[in-house]
Amino acid sequence: MRLEQSHRTERFGAVRIHELQRVIELDSGAQRGVDLGGRVGNSQLVAPGAIRAIEEELVVVIPCMNETRRVIEGVLSGIPHDCLIILVSNSARQPVDRYEIEVQSLEQFCRLADRPAVAVHQRDPGLASAIKAAGLPELIDDEGLVRTGKGEAMLIGMAMAALTGRKYVGYVDADNYVPGAVNEYCKAYAAGLHLAESPYSMVRISWHSKPKLRDGRLFFSRRGRSSEITNMFLNRLVAEHSGFGTEVIATGNAGEHAFSLDLGLRMRLAGGFAVEPFEYVELFEQFGGLLPEAAALPEDVKAVPVLQIETRNPHFHDNKGEDHVKGMRMQALNVVYHSPVSLPAVREAILEFMVAEGALAPGQEPPRERIYPPVGSMSFDTFLDTLKAESTAFHQIECSLDVSSVT
Amino acid sequence: MRLEQSHRTERFGAVRIHELQRVIELDSGAQRGVDLGGRVGNSQLVAPGAIRAIEEELVVVIPCMNETRRVIEGVLSGIPHDCLIILVSNSARQPVDRYEIEVQSLEQFCRLADRPAVAVHQRDPGLASAIKAAGLPELIDDEGLVRTGKGEAMLIGMAMAALTGRKYVGYVDADNYVPGAVNEYCKAYAAGLHLAESPYSMVRISWHSKPKLRDGRLFFSRRGRSSEITNMFLNRLVAEHSGFGTEVIATGNAGEHAFSLDLGLRMRLAGGFAVEPFEYVELFEQFGGLLPEAAALPEDVKAVPVLQIETRNPHFHDNKGEDHVKGMRMQALNVVYHSPVSLPAVREAILEFMVAEGALAPGQEPPRERIYPPVGSMSFDTFLDTLKAESTAFHQIECSLDVSSVT
Numbered sequence: 089m090r091l092e093q094s095h096r097t098e099r100f101g102a103v104r105i106h107e108l109q110r111v112i113e114l115d116s117g118a119q120r121g122v123d124l125g126g127r128v129g130n131s132q133l134v135a136p137g138a139i140r141a142i143e144e145e146l147v148v149v150i151p152c153m154n155e156t157r158r159v160i161e162g163v164l165s166g167i168p169h170d171c172l173i174i175l176v177s178n179s180a181r182q183p184v185d186r187y188e189i190e191v192q193s194l195e196q197f198c199r200l201a202d203r204p205a206v207a208v209h210q211r212d213p214g215l216a217s218a219i220k221a222a223g224l225p226e227l228i229d230d231e232g233l234v235r236t237g238k239g240e241a242m243l244i245g246m247a248m249a250a251l252t253g254r255k256y257v258g259y260v261d262a263d264n265y266v267p268g269a270v271n272e273y274c275k276a277y278a279a280g281l282h283l284a285e286s287p288y289s290m291v292r293i294s295w296h297s298k299p300k301l302r303d304g305r306l307f308f309s310r311r312g313r314s315s316e317i318t319n320m321f322l323n324r325l326v327a328e329h330s331g332f333g334t335e336v337i338a339t340g341n342a343g344e345h346a347f348s349l350d351l352g353l354r355m356r357l358a359g360g361f362a363v364e365p366f367e368y369v370e371l372f373e374q375f376g377g378l379l380p381e382a383a384a385l386p387e388d389v390k391a392v393p394v395l396q397i398e399t400r401n402p403h404f405h406d407n408k409g410e411d412h413v414k415g416m417r418m419q420a421l422n423v424v425y426h427s428p429v430s431l432p433a434v435r436e437a438i439l440e441f442m443v444a445e446g447a448l449a450p451g452q453e454p455p456r457e458r459i460y461p462p463v464g465s466m467s468f469d470t471f472l473d474t475l476k477a478e479s480t481a482f483h484q485i486e487c488s489l490d491v492s493s494v495t
Numbered sequence: 496m497r498l499e500q501s502h503r504t505e506r507f508g509a510v511r512i513h514e515l516q517r518v519i520e521l522d523s524g525a526q527r528g529v530d531l532g533g534r535v536g537n538s539q540l541v542a543p544g545a546i547r548a549i550e551e552e553l554v555v556v557i558p559c560m561n562e563t564r565r566v567i568e569g570v571l572s573g574i575p576h577d578c579l580i581i582l583v584s585n586s587a588r589q590p591v592d593r594y595e596i597e598v599q600s601l602e603q604f605c606r607l608a609d610r611p612a613v614a615v616h617q618r619d620p621g622l623a624s625a626i627k628a629a630g631l632p633e634l635i636d637d638e639g640l641v642r643t644g645k646g647e648a649m650l651i652g653m654a655m656a657a658l659t660g661r662k663y664v665g666y667v668d669a670d671n672y673v674p675g676a677v678n679e680y681c682k683a684y685a686a687g688l689h690l691a692e693s694p695y696s697m698v699r700i701s702w703h704s705k706p707k708l709r710d711g712r713l714f715f716s717r718r719g720r721s722s723e724i725t726n727m728f729l730n731r732l733v734a735e736h737s738g739f740g741t742e743v744i745a746t747g748n749a750g751e752h753a754f755s756l757d758l759g760l761r762m763r764l765a766g767g768f769a770v771e772p773f774e775y776v777e778l779f780e781q782f783g784g785l786l787p788e789a790a791a792l793p794e795d796v797k798a799v800p801v802l803q804i805e806t807r808n809p810h811f812h813d814n815k816g817e818d819h820v821k822g823m824r825m826q827a828l829n830v831v832y833h834s835p836v837s838l839p840a841v842r843e844a845i846l847e848f849m850v851a852e853g854a855l856a857p858g859q860e861p862p863r864e865r866i867y868p869p870v871g872s873m874s875f876d877t878f879l880d881t882l883k884a885e886s887t888a889f890h891q892i893e894c895s896l897d898v899s900s901v902t
Contacts, residue, residue, distance in 0.1 A: 090576070090608055113608050114678045117576030118547040131607050136543070140525040158715075162703075165807045166675075169497070169524030200538050201497055201520050265706070265713075267807040268573075268675015271521045296569075299672070299811075306672075306811075308565075400572045400674040404706075404713075404811070 089139060089279040090116040091132045091397065098336040100326055101377030104391045108294055108338045110398045114272055124282070134279040142278035143170040145255040146346070149245030151238055152177045152262035154186060155406075157193050163262055164197045166270030168278075171258075172487070173198075173205040174248050176241045181209070191483055204487035206248055210234050210241050214479025219244075222471035226460055238343075239363030239460075246352055246463045251472055253493030256281055258291075258346030261405070269401035277346035280395040288351040288375075288385075288392045290367070292339035295403035308402060315341045318365050318420040321438060325372070325424060328431040339396045340365045340420060351392065353464030354383075358423055362457040365420035368394075369427045378429050418447050422454045468494045496546060496686040497523040498539045498804065505743040507733055508784030511798045515701055515745045517805045521679055531689070541686040549685035550577040552662040553753070556652030558645055559584045559669035561593060562813075564600050570669055571604045573677030575685075578665075579894070580605075580612040581655050583648045588616070598890055611894035613655055617641050617648050621886025626651075629878035633867055645750075646770030646867075653759055653870045658879055660900030663688055665698075665753030668812070676808035684753035687802040695758040695782075695792075695799045697774070699746035702810035715809060722748045725772050725827040728845060732779070732831055735838040746803045747772045747827060758799065760871030761790075765830055769864040772827035775801075776834045785836050825854050829861045875901045 090113040094106040112131050119125065125133035148171045150163060167173055175194055179186040187209050198205050208215055216233045219225075227243065229235045234244065242259060249257040258277040264270055273293055280291030297308035311319075318340035327333045339345070341364050347355075355374070358366035374382050375392045385392075424430055425438045442448035469491045475482050497520040501513040519538055526532065532540035555578045557570060574580055582601055586593040594616050605612050615622055623640045626632075634650065636642045641651065649666060656664040665684040667677055680700055687698030704715035718726075725747035734740045746752070748771050754762075762781070765773035781789050782799045792799075831837055832845045849855035876898045882889050 092607075112572060112604075113576055114573055114674060115575040116608070117610075118551070119576075128609055129606070131609070133609075144525070162807055165519060166521055168522040169520055169526075197519075199536070200499075201523070202535055202538070203524075265715075265809060266673055266675055266811075267521060268673055268679055271678075272675055308672075400569055402672060402811075404673075404809075 089114065089134050089275050091134070091279060093127065093130055093132050094395070096336070098326060098330075098334055100329065100372050102375040102385055102392050103371045104393045105336050106393065106395045107336055108396045108398050111272065111276065111400045114275065114400060132283065134282055138282045139275060139278045140170060142256065142281050143168050143274070146171045146274070146278060146281075147174055147249035147252055147254050147257045148172070148274060149174045149176060149242065149249060149257060149259050150262050151241035151245065151259065152179060152190060154179045155262045157189055159265060160190060160193055160262055161197065162267040163260065163264055163270050164194065166267035166274070167260065168271065168274050169201065169203055171274055172252055172254060173203075174245050175205065175207040176210055176245045177207065178210040178236055178241060187481065195485055198485045205485045206487065206489065207483040207485070208244065208248065208479065209481035210236065210244060212479050212481035214475060214482065215244070217478045218471050218474035221474045222466040222468070224461065224466055226458070235359060235458075237360040239357050239359040239361070242363055243357050243460060243463060246349070246357075247466060247468075247471060248489060250349055250353060250463065250494050251468060251489035251491060252487075253490065254349070256346055256348055257352055259344060261343045263405045265404040266401055269399065269403060272399045272401050273344045276397040276399060280397055281346060281348065284393040284395055286389060286391060286393050288348060288389050290347040290351065290371075290392070290394045291345060292342040292394065292396050293344035294338050294342065294396060294398045295401075296399050297402045299402050299404055312341075314417040314420075317417050317441075321421060321424050321434065322365065322368050324434050324437060325427070325430055328433050337368065340368060341416065354462050356459050356462055359458035359460065360419055361416040362419040362423045366423040366457070366459070369423050369429070372429045373427060376429055418442065418454075419457055422457050425454045426456055496521065496541050496682050498541070498686060500534065500537055500539050501802070503743070505733060505737075505741050507736065507779050509782040509792055509799050510778045511800045512743050513800065513802050514743055515803045515805050518679065518683065518807045521682065521807060539690065541689055545689045546682060546685045547577060549663065549688050550575050550681070553578045553681070553684060553688075554581055554656035554659055554661050554664045555579070555681060556581045556583060556649065556656060556664060556666050557669050558648035558652065558666065559586060559597060561586045562669045564596055566672060567597060567600055567669055568604065569674040570667065570671055570677050571601065573674035573681070574667065575678065575681050576608065576610055578681055579659055579661060580610075581652050582612065582614040583617055583652045584614065585617040585643055585648060594888065602890075602892055605892045612892045613894065613896065614890040614892070615651065615655065615886065616888035617643065617651060619886050619888035621882060621889065622651065624885045625878050625881035628881045629873040629875065631868065631873055633865070642766060644767040646764050646766040646768070649770055650764050650867060650870060653756075653764075654873060654875075654878060655896060657756055657760060657870065657901050658875060658896035658898060659894075660897065661756070663753055663755055664759055666751060668750045670812045672811040673808055676806065676810060679806045679808050680751045683804040683806060687804055688753060688755065691800040691802055693796060693798060693800050695755060695796050697754040697758065697778075697799070697801045698752060699749040699801065699803050700751035701745050701749065701803060701805045702808075703806050704809045706809050706811055719748075721824040721827075724824050724848075728828060728831050728841065729772065729775050731841050731844060732834070732837055735840050744775065747775060748823065761869050763866050763869055766865035766867065767826055768823040769826040769830045773830040773864070773866070776830050776836070779836045780834060783836055825849065825861075826864055829864050832861045833863055
């Protein structure tokens with residue numbers, strides 16, 4: 089893969105946010121004689137060997153809810169062979185057991201492609217027991233099951249990823265009509281994680297465009313409105329500290345993102361659709377150097393780079409409707425508002441915006457989103473033992489999770 | 496890349512048509528220790544080294560007409576680095592010189608991606624002189640320029656591909672919104688040409704689906720109506736000889752296809768949209784063993800395999816309207832009708848169909864399409880000399896075509 093050079097970075101304590109880098113070539117060739125790649129003229133080459141090395145350490149988690157079998161098969165086909173797939177489903181099990189169909193598709197794919205995978209259902213009672221026993225009861229709702237929500241699915245996926253012995257985890261949404269786009273996300277994760285050169289690193293994807301139906305034709309819009317708002321306030325948060333306006337953050341809502349497990353396991357995750365914007369907030373809180381209670385960086389970690397990559401493929405997915413988008417936007421603002429690193433001017437601006445949007449009555453405070461403890465605080469051996477003993481919806485296809493591999 | 500096994504083939508003399516093979520994985524991993532790949536269980540693995548080896552010998556010709564710059568940039572980004580790009584444009588040069596914009600985009604891409612390319616305009620007077628001088632005056636119209644039409648653009652592209660010293664040529668339409676799909680086509684060409692294991696070989700792509708706007712949402716249709724009709728009559732042509740009905744041909748209209756230049760240079764090409772279906776007809780005429788005037792196969796050619804590959808990516812492109820499709824369908828039937836290898840029953844069926852469709856009055860004959868002599872019959876040194884001397888629209892970007900490389 090070949091990327092544009094990233095020329096500018098914005099710092100927030102140890103967090104180093106790189107400006108958006110576009111993909112120049114999906115496949116930059118054999119590059120014989122080139123070991124890992126590097127800066128070539130105005131572009132950044134990541135040679136196949138460097139991509140492969142990361143893919144072999146990368147877990148790809150697919151949060152999934154009621155997608156059609158064809159769409160899931162397409163997504164699976166796009167994930168590079170050397171990545172390990174973990175499906176975390178919250179699909180309906182009544183009146184038809186859609187999860188069972190998903191697992192069958194996954195098993196068939198793995199058989200044909202000669203590769204392993206793991207699957208679990210978010211609402212499986214055995215999973216809930218395992219999560220509770222492992223020390224994360226915050227994740228359990230009144231029904232005694234793991235809460236529904238995207239952040240919760242991602243957390244489950246990360247807990248399982250930690251048991252694979254691999255170094256990185258990335259997320260790919262299941263509702264993607266373009267297998268080639270899924271493939272590009274994974275290649276971009278690998279390229280970015282390679283370039284980040286740090287034990288703590290994160291890569292976030294910005295789509296080239298998102299085609300929408302408008303007046304009977306396709307219109308390729310650049311950014312969703314939800315993303316624009318989230319990015320605006322995250323940038324404002326940064327700018328209020330530095331004293332300089334910035335537009336560096338372009339991936340506040342990025343569903344497609346990856347990070348090193350060393351980093352991921354020590355991050356708190358938010359529930360629902362707050363999960364993605366909260367990752368930025370959490371980085372600022374933990375590594376921004378502003379909060380006295382934040383732990384110090386390990387000796388071998390000099391910085392926490394966040395690379396942002398703009399893919400070439402458009403993002404064709406199912407239209408979930410306006411409510412979904414509005415909900416996402418407000419959840420993002422709630423976490424920015426309540427962060428101790430948000431300065432008063434940002435909080436004021438958020439209040440004004442939410443009142444103007446009719447999302448908040450004047451004088452009210454935005455609600456707080458659920459914030460879970462870091463996955464790394466779990467007791468992994470209890471988690472895996474209970475899962476194996478009690479879950480009927482936990483499937484290990486040609487692989488075996490192993491607690492000794494948790495770093 | 497990993498493909499389904501192809502279990503059945505249909506023979507027509509030396510032509511061996513393989514049934515459609517689906518792509519299982521876009522990227523089948525590093526496969527360390529695996530040299531070229533092979534049959535694994537129920538799938539066919541083509542290892543990265545085997546793909547790379549073909550890509551380094553593959554020219555990708557992009558016929559282009561008035562596409563937007565953004566779409567072209569996306570297509571370019573999807574073509575694997577090691578393939579050599581040849582752009583054959585028939586875009587408008589008035590009131591804005593769109594070809595100039597295309598060449599600028601191509602030059603910028605090549606600079607960023609550090610790779611070569613060639614471009615020419617189909618209606619450039621210098622190109623017409625070169626084609627005429629090289630011994631293909633059939634290609635020239637009343638204005639003294641190369642005829643407009645897709646087959647004509649493909650022919651020009653093949654003539655240039657022959658001067659690169661590479662072994663294979665593939666075609667990718669410029670009107671594709673999904674760079675990842677373009678990438679998959681090229682990988683599928685490489686995988687298929689590798690698997691074909693013959694100096695004469697052809698790979699044709701069948702799209703997974705073609706999304707259409709219907710009632711405000713996307714509907715993923717499997718086959719266009721034009722393709723269904725073309726395939727039906729081509730299959731009928733084959734079946735009338737064997738005495739057994741068949742549905743083996745699924746790629747009669749395939750715009751995305753590739754072949755060895757050894758094969759391509761000795762094939763006649765048809766003009767306009769007849770070009771793709773006529774390739775099948777031409778293979779049957781030349782290698783079907785039915786026509787006494789057909790030349791014998793060279794000693795090292797045991798068969799002429801045609802591999803058909805169903806990609807995973809949907810084909811998102813601009814909707815060119817119903818007229819375009821109807822025109823394509825009739826041109827395909829015209830070439831099947833007039834082939835000396837079409838038996839009377841096929842010709843009758845075509846007449847009936849065309850009359851029923853209102854495309855032909857009862858008692859009329861279908862028109863003949865233009866059929867050009869093989870590109871291999873050209874005088875390549877005259878072609879290149881004249882092109883260099885007279886064409887102002889011929890651009891060699893970081894490469895130099897060379898007549899000594901023609902095989």
